[in-house]
Amino acid sequence: MxxxxxxxxxxxxxxxxxxxxxxxxxxxxxxxxxxxxxxxxxxxxxxxxxxxxxxxxxxxxxxxxxxxxxxxxxxxxxxxxxxxxxxxxxxxxxxxxxxxxxxxxxxxxxxxxxxxxxxxxxxxxxxxxxxxxxxxxxxxxxxxxxxxxxxxxxxxxxxxxxxxxxxxxxxxxxxxxxxxxxxxxxxxxxxxxxxxxxxxxxxxxSAEDASGAHFRFPVQDIYKFTGSNDDRRIVAGTVLAGSIEVGEKVVFQPSGKQSVIRSVESFNTPSKRSAGAGQAAGFTLETQLYIRPGEIMLKVSEPSCEVGSRFRANVFWLGRAPLVKGREYKLKVGTARVAVKLAEINNTLDSSDLVFSRSKQQLDCRDVGECIFETVRPVAFDTVSTNEATGRFVVVDNYEIAGGGIILENLSSGQTPLQRHISERERHWEYGLVRLPEREHANGHRAKFILFTGSRGSGKRSLAKQLEQELFSRKLHVYYLGLAALEHGLDADLGYHEDHADERLRRIGELARILTDTGLIFIAVADDADDYAIEVLRQLNAPNEVLVVAVGDHLLSRFSPDLQIPAGTDDSAAVERLNGMLATREIIADYHI
Amino acid sequence: MKTYHMDHLDRLESQSIYILREAYREFKSLCMLWSIGKDSTVMLWLARKAFFGHVPIPLVHIDTRYKIPEMIEYRDRVAIEWNLNMIYGENRDAIEEKRTFPDGNTDRITCCRHLKSEALKKTLSGQWPRFRMDHSLRKYVPDESRTPYTGVIAGVRADEEGSRSKERYFSPRDSENSWDVGDQPPEFWNQFKTDFAPGTHVRIHPLLDWTELNVWEYIGRENIPLVSLYFNRGNGTRYRSLGCFPCTTPIESEAATVSEIIAELADGRLSSVAERSGRAQDREDGGGLETLRRDGYM
CATH class of the missing domain: 3.40.50.300 (P-loop containing nucleotide triphosphate hydrolases)
Incomplete structure (x- = not known):
């Protein structure tokens, strides 16, 4: 100890x-x-x-x-x-x-x-x-x-x-x-x-006494060592509280996806059927889910954790530069990492002279303060009174851990930062004299953002391209955008790091908003888009709509895709079904004419 | 309510696994230093635990060509058996030009600096060639990759000697490999320094909280195969710490099994003798190891 x-x-x-x-x-x-x-x-x-x-x-x-x-x-x-x-x-x-x-x-x-x-x-x-x-x-x-x-x-x-x-x-x-x-x-x-x-x-x-608490398992990583002839897809992490057994129903937050524990994995131990607080563990699930590191796995039978993008916290600041509003930092809470901004400072305490203040606009080195933070996307956490281990976070500034804190309250009702961003954007949007309905009328079809998703190698890309060709040959205004083209162009400043996933997503959404406003049928593909990604794209593309085509495995839990194309469907049959969907949705006129 | 009792070794194991997984998640160009000694072998074993029997991280060994021959033999046998991505590097010029101890004209510390610190630095940065075990040929071939490693996992323990008790789990090094002991980033709870500026790298220490005794207890519990030099093989001596043969001497001991070694450590006979006392370079000048470590030595 x-x-x-x-x-x-x-x-x-x-x-x-x-x-x-x-x-x-x-x-x-x-x-x-x-x-x-x-x-x-x-x-x-x-x-x-x-x-x-x-x-x-x-x-x-x-x-x-x-x-x-x-x-x-x-x-x-x-x-x-x-x-x-x-x-x-x-x-x-x-x-x-x-x-x-x-x-x-x-x-x-x-x-x-x-x-x-x-x-x-x-x-x-x-x-x-x-x-x-x-x-x-x-x-x-x-x-x-x-x-x-x-x-x-x-x-x-x-x-x-x-x-x-x-x-x-x-x-x-x-x-x-x-x-x-x-x-x-x-x-x-x-x-x-x-x-x-x-x-x-x-x-x-000692910490093991947390095994009586509600189960908390922040997902640290997902392993699949296929190269070494191992087909297990293992959800890895450390059990922070509670315990779980094979056969129990689990839910991942913030994605909301559910599954059932199939097995408890370990190396050089007798086979296990359960895991408890303090243990570094690994699980396989009954269903194949696309989940990200940083989600928290919980039991369906127990109260959920908090999910949100705005919270009140006590923070201890050690950074060389002060903690200020407006600057983007990186938040690490549990195993999640997400961009965060300081929204408000309620009060501060200078830890070197223990002087209390309500008027400071920033946290200097060695200040302790009660603050409100906003993350760019929702994260799963607990308040520190519910579970300490999932109620703690650090703030990274310029590669350094510059502060640490404990979450006191989830304040996530009301508008998310994304919703605020979008309403600001729409308020300032400057239109020309030609508006979308006129374009659609002239084009003879509706504008639409069609997003193909599915796991890697599901054939969604080739299908998306064939749909573009088919629609183009029928004189529709359509454009397929390969996301690899963005990587070295629009997104060249972002690099590969997972921290930038949100910004990449935002840029696709903004592009879709512009391109659909020109009257285009805009086609793009995304690997393993989850409910969150689709929700973000839907919001960003608004007021225009997005159609989701899932190819192969159905990876979404809350949203059902507009069209599901099972793995192994012949391409021309799939294009046929896509055409059918576009017709029934009245995006294009009946194509048999 | 089922309880999950975890003893001290369970906790150490769990924390080390967490650190290894954190490193694997965050560092795209990651390697693990394997000295063939008991500590880094325990660390390798912990990697197999963390990754469910696999070791998805390349292992780097710095060969001085003065290593006790059993060490190299053991390294290659385990590398093949466990399907390790095994890499070694060396200071070929210093070895060929005999800038070594005792058969060259340098002292022990300078020899360490040439054969270990410098070789390590240049192997990690990719400036010098690396040699990779080709499992189909069962021999080493030049490695094509010259990518610098930005995360380097090392098996140092806080109880080994003073400078190591100040290490963090994730410890930044600048482009010169040097370590600023006085100004280290804070580690809050289980959040570590996993962000690093271009040109710098991070040393990761999963075994920091383990003592020599913990290591032996764990070796016994998990039945981890070790190089035989650690055990008395009939001549009343064994090695307590391994290195190059000109600078490493065995201790007098009858202990021939892990449990005998644990008994020997527990009875206090060795407690007044530093673990690395058989390592001559530590004593060469006042702060031998500290000086070497600031310079990138492990």
Missing amino acids: NIVIIGHVDHGKSTVIGRLLADTGSLPEGRLESVKESCRRNAKPFEYAFLLDALKDEQSQGITIDTARCFFRSDFRDYIIIDAPGHIEFLKNMITGASRAEAALLVIDAREGIQENSKRHGHMAAMLGIRQVTVLVNKMDLVDYREEVFSDLRDEYTAYLRHLDLTPLSFIPVSARDGENIAEHSLRMPWYSGHTVLRQLDLFR
Whole structure:
């Protein structure tokens, strides 16, 4: 289990760790003796913190320490203790360390009381979602082990943490130097009847306890290693919460596609029929679905997660450049990546002087703020109160993780950014003197965007081209656009990265809007277009319409295509059916004339 | 309610798999460094776990021609058995011109720099030839691809020595391969640095949280085949860390099986001895390994 130790400088974090290592016998043989001996030679009193420093020195070979890790084992389990630096300059390292922790020990000096970092680190712990916090009131020996010092501090700090919506699991009065209440109960504080630090560590609950929660499986990737003669199509990822068994019905969000778990896949294990929280897993499904990495797989029988493109969140900003409105960032939530913009800032807190503001227009480095974000397409997530792991995100700015946050509320009712974009576009659209109905009349047919979709190799491309040829030969105004032509032309600035999928989609939609407005029958193809892609194209092409022709497998779940052409249909028969559809939809006049 | 108890090794395994899958998803030009040692062999095994028996990532080994011969033999045997996309690179000029230790006129650190750091750098960048295992011929042929690797998976562990305890799971390197220890990007939860500027690359460390003992426990649990040099084969010695023969010495040990090695590690007899103490280049100057690592050494 990963535990982070935090608190103000000199409140005794290193001493606590040193003492834990020594009292659990986790030190290399002879190390304790050699450090004691070196103290004796230099005539300075031995401190347990030296032990840690000696270990670090040996390990660090002279460069600045950041988040160092110590390993130790209690009778109950293995621990990784992350020693997070207290200095503000090390905030990135502290965050990195603390965000890996399942629990935190927060050390406060009994004599000095609550200091700036005691507050800041409490704030960070709450922000990062560390719900298990134990406060060690250290150096009790310096206040003569008096109970009222301990209880006053406990009351004061509890009140502070209550603002942050954080309730510590426990407060333990300790003297790390003398080992009081570290591994053994203190005889000097008979008034304290709670746990020792070591016992408290063993009592922290680990993430596997999430197996009772609703099932959450962010899809990390889809594997098909056909090249190695493996036909399994495996949905891979890590189960973040809950558990699932073969035969259970699942739904993917945001696409809404459904299927049933056919198998649980693994390598070098006995065959499995279920998977639970914490496990890196893989599943095959009963039906072949086209799903994207970044979707969340849920159980149909359980409450769904949130789906939306606007949410309220607490954000912690570490970027060199401030977080500003209008700029496009990349959001990583669960396994999804999507372009995002900052829409509003509700309030901010400067974490270096803990000053609160309602008027700041940007988040500077080390600011914490409550903000509203908008993504370009809907994503699946949870609010952090429902599920922490799917309620957290980071914001990437210029290749760097520049901030992290937790989602407080889904605000996605109302217009999506796409809908706003389209209504803006339509409001500003400048028409000529000739309008579409006149063009259609002159052309003798309606304008239409016909989109062919289907899996790779389904023959949709050749079919689309044949339809173009057929319609052209009948003097209709038709144009087939190969999307490969866009890749090296209109989209040449975008590159191949999946991050740009939304922008590529938008450009096709905008093109369709223009071309159908000229009165054309505009034909394009898309590999494996899903419900979302079709919905986006439909909206972008509006007020004109789109006809969807699915070739081969039916990959859509919410939309039914306007025409389904089964795999293996002869091309001329397929063109015949397409003609039939265009005629019944009154796009072209009856072609038998 | 069925519970899914995960012990410490289960969690380490799960996290490493997550990291490997994240790397595979995000880096189009990805490779995994395989030193033939126990750590990177565990990492290779974890890749088979992550990808359900397959290893869809090329494995890169830097051959110094001073490796203990069993290592190369083992490498090629496993590469064939597991159908690995196996690639090696080397500093041919330095080897031919004998800019090596001890039979050339350089010290250990300089030799490491020539045969390992430089060879690694130029092999990853594609400036020097790469050799790929042709499975139909069962031998190495020059590799046509000179594409630089932008994601490099390495089996370093935080407990090995100090500089490694400061590594991130995803750690950026600039075009010179160097590592800015003081200014590393933050890693929030399980979100890593998977975006990188042109000309830079990212080192990925799935084993960062594993200790030497964890590695051995996992080898025992999964029954992972290792090169025999790690075990006492009757002469009362075994290797604890593997490298080139002029600079690597075995330790005295009777341990001939994985469980005997685990017992030996657990009883504390070795705990006052650094794992890499048999690796002479670490001691050559004060910060031997740190200096080498800033320079791109693994």
